[in-house]
Amino acid sequence: MVNTVAYEAIKRELDAAGITLVAVSKTKPEEDILELYQLGQRDFGENYVQELVEKAAHLPRDIRWHFIGHLQTNKVKLIAPFVQLVHGVDSLKLLKEINKEAGKQGRVIDCLLQVFIAQEETKFGLDETELASLLNELTNQPLSHVQVCGLMGMASFTDDSEKVRMEFRQLRTLFEKYNPGTWTILSMGMSSDYAIAAAEGSTLVRIGSLLFGERQKK
Numbered sequence: 001m002v003n004t005v006a007y008e009a010i011k012r013e014l015d016a017a018g019i020t021l022v023a024v025s026k027t028k029p030e031e032d033i034l035e036l037y038q039l040g041q042r043d044f045g046e047n048y049v050q051e052l053v054e055k056a057a058h059l060p061r062d063i064r065w066h067f068i069g070h071l072q073t074n075k076v077k078l079i080a081p082f083v084q085l086v087h088g089v090d091s092l093k094l095l096k097e098i099n100k101e102a103g104k105q106g107r108v109i110d111c112l113l114q115v116f117i118a119q120e121e122t123k124f125g126l127d128e129t130e131l132a133s134l135l136n137e138l139t140n141q142p143l144s145h146v147q148v149c150g151l152m153g154m155a156s157f158t159d160d161s162e163k164v165r166m167e168f169r170q171l172r173t174l175f176e177k178y179n180p181g182t183w184t185i186l187s188m189g190m191s192s193d194y195a196i197a198a199a200e201g202s203t204l205v206r207i208g209s210l211l212f213g214e215r216q217k218k
């Protein structure tokens with residue numbers, strides 16, 4: 001069930017701080033998305049390509065769809081015609097594939113590089129060395145159909161808020177260190193930790209369960 005009261009409160013709080021809210025609607029039905037759409041929400045995030053493609057086909061055209069999952073190269077072409085921002089890019093290979101498919105669509109696709117900040121082994125992303133070398137390669141061979149707009153990261157899933165804070169702080173530090181001057185988006189913060197992320201300089205949070213309720217395990 002959609003929690004419209006929580007939505008209005010979170011939205012107001014983030015607007016006041018100048019932070020973009022991406023409503024993460026993965027596994028949730030289209031009616032739920034429309035309910036927030038009617039309240040003015042336009043940025044929605046999805047993790048699964050097939051699900052995103054189906055929802056985008058049925059729902060209003062002015063929704064800005066964020067792909068926040070782990071994108072496989074063979075699926076890039078399915079979302080290239082319409083995706084607003086790809087959050088989880090963690091290799092040059094994937095970036096080149098997005099560039100190729102964006103070129104076919106006559107588009108420039110905005111992307112974020114995913115950095116690994118958590119101490120958990122399961123999280124995807126680049127470490128600092130890999131980030132630096134990927135950026136270096138991009139300088140040497142610019143891709144004209146992708147625009148890297150910043151970084152994305154996920155903190156450890158833990159009750160230890162100081163640990164989460166340090167991880168976000170680390171991502172913010174990398175953002176500032178490697179920002180060529182054109183980056184504007186630091187995507188960090190989810191339902192459990194968005195307030196910490198906001199305090200640590202996030203410009204965009206990805207919130208699912210607080211708005212749409214808990215998800216069934218997939």
Ligand SMILES: *Cc1c(COP(=O)(O)O)cnc(C)c1O
Nearest residue numbers: 024068190191192206207208209
């Ligand atoms: C599912 C997901 C979210 C939203 O998680 P909630 O805890 O439900 O807010 C945010 N970011 C990513 C990358 C996700 O996969």
